[in-house]
Amino acid sequence: MSPRLLALIPSAVAINLAIGFVVNQLGLPLYLDSVGTVLTSALAGPLAGVVTGLVSQFVRSLYEGFIWLPFGGVQVLIALLAAVAAARHGFASAARSLAWGLAVGLSAGLLSAVISWFVFKGVTATGVTAVTLLLTRLGLTQPQAVTTSSVGTDLLDKTIVFLLVGAMLRALPLRVLGRYPPARRAVAR
């Protein structure tokens, strides 16, 4: 691995973790814990993004317990799809970022639902599980409720992540973008 990636990835993971603090301060019911992962995929390609996602999940597991390690698969999926988005100029405008964010949110939500149900019996983070509980009270079966709450949460979360990352990439000066060829393609400059 190049020194640039060895310098970039820990910082990107640290951003994944630090943004939780920002979200908390704003009182938003979001995670935004994949900003660093999506950014690294867009800047340096899918492999760097996948490593960022995996390291992110591993370090979070050190802090919060290894119970959530299976969700590393979702980080991998997000990283791969973000790289696909970048290759297709997915961050070139707010509209494109929004569209890709929705697509990735749907995909990540479905995978999260599968992991939530089969590994965790539908009980994961408190907020999402509370929504699941509410949906079962409204008549959905447990698998339906888990899927709906996972997809709903991830749609909103990943859309905002993609909009944020897109705005940041488009604001980068050309000299900075020049060091990251995938990012130039991502914003079509």
Add this chain to the structure above:
Amino acid sequence: MKGRPGIAGQAHPFTLFSVVAGVAALAFLLPAPTGPVLLYVTVVALAILTGAGASVARAALICLPLWVLLILLLAVGGDGARSAIGPVTVSRTGLEAALAQGARLGAVATASFVLFASFDPSRFLDAVAARGWSFHAAYLVVATLQAAPRFRQRAAAILEAQRARGLRFGGGPARRVRALLPLTAPLVLGMLSETDDRAMALETRGLDARASRTPLDPPMDRAADRVVRWSVAACVAAAALWRLHALGAF
């Protein structure tokens, strides 16, 4: 002597990781609900005996809301034959499932927090270097652990700076979402600037050199560590074989 205090702190880093991995595997292989419950009790007992009682309490605190939700979702809201417990009725299969899953979460969380309380990044790096494994992978984990508090502090400083410039955080969801960009963009732009300097520094300090890295103070891999690791592997193998047998594989 390097390493954290206590038996777990003096164990070889790979031993602790093996134990956590073994507990996670056993949590799903052992027959539910008795297996996971006994596993949780065993992990708690071992944690207390090795002086890691605080990790037991911390794990229980993290798991408590999850336990409550498991009861509500699977037991109270579950299907099948029901039993009365006080004023509520619960699904018997749902209760068993909640008990098993709660015990799994508790066991893995407890083992994880014992690991984290005992984790010494320098020992971990030296253990990886001593084995000749990929130093870059270990570097990424340890560098992240060092960077995380710094970025957290930076995020807090940016928040205060933007607040001083008049950025409003309160109000409706739309306004709060709009506040995300001015709070996160400086963090990211600062990161990219620092990345260039750090990459150059890492290169000039030989991080991509072809030589295999010298461990500075490798932790001892004692007989007790090897016994523990092999024991964990044997337990997992036995549980896997039992599981396959129960599924009719042989």
Add this chain to the structure above:
Amino acid sequence: MATPAVALHLEGVTLRYGPDDTAPALADISTRVCAGEVTWLFGALGAGCSSLLLVAAGLAPRHTGGDLAGSVTALDADPHSPAGRAALAGRIGYVTAAPAAQLSGVAATVWEEVAFAPANLGWPIERIRAAVPRALARLGVGALHHRDPATLSGGELQRVVIAAMLVLEPGVWLLDEPASALDHAGRLALYEVLREEARRGAAVVIASEDADTLLGLADRMLLLDAGTVAVDGHPRDILAGNAAWQHRAGSTATAALARLAARLLEPVPSGLRPPYPLDIESAIERWR
């Protein structure tokens, strides 16, 4: 007397950072730096001093982006080729003004921080254990060996970062404002170390605005302006004339004296002429 070996050779080097840039950061620079020589790069902001160091280290344009023309040879290897970089591992010491960004990111103590590079290069542990305390002591930070680098002051951290390169005993030193975080005593200690390094046979190239202190250290000065070498000579000869302040370089007392002397030249032609005094005592003596 044997001719000193050429440690660093730039030939026809032109560097452009990006397509938006109207002027190159470096424009057709050719120069040689010999082993045992202390070369001082001096110039206004944007003159190209930092860029020259980055190119000499093989770090630009690879890490900065841009295009490079010309050739660079350091210690008989090309720092811009993979084979050259492998051959030069640990032999070029590159230090900038921002110590925090130069840390390894994984060291729990100052000792580990300084041992980071030798460990990466596969040095035997006995050699590392001997070299690290020596490097720390030379920078006057031996007592900090057990401290967490995150708890150090800016000046202490800069000394540790320099020690982390000093431990390797590089053949070429490339330093970009290395003393900006240091107090006066720290600066003097650093420059004494660099003088010893030059005596050991290393080539030392240092970009700095600190004309007051470097006047006594450097053997040679390259005055850069707009990416070219405007003047190449002995520091005293250059600073005692009009070239330095005409190229708007320097903000220290030496440069201020030169400007003052030059201003006093007008409108009285029979006033002060070069060579200008370079320190307060000489100025008092000259203008008494």
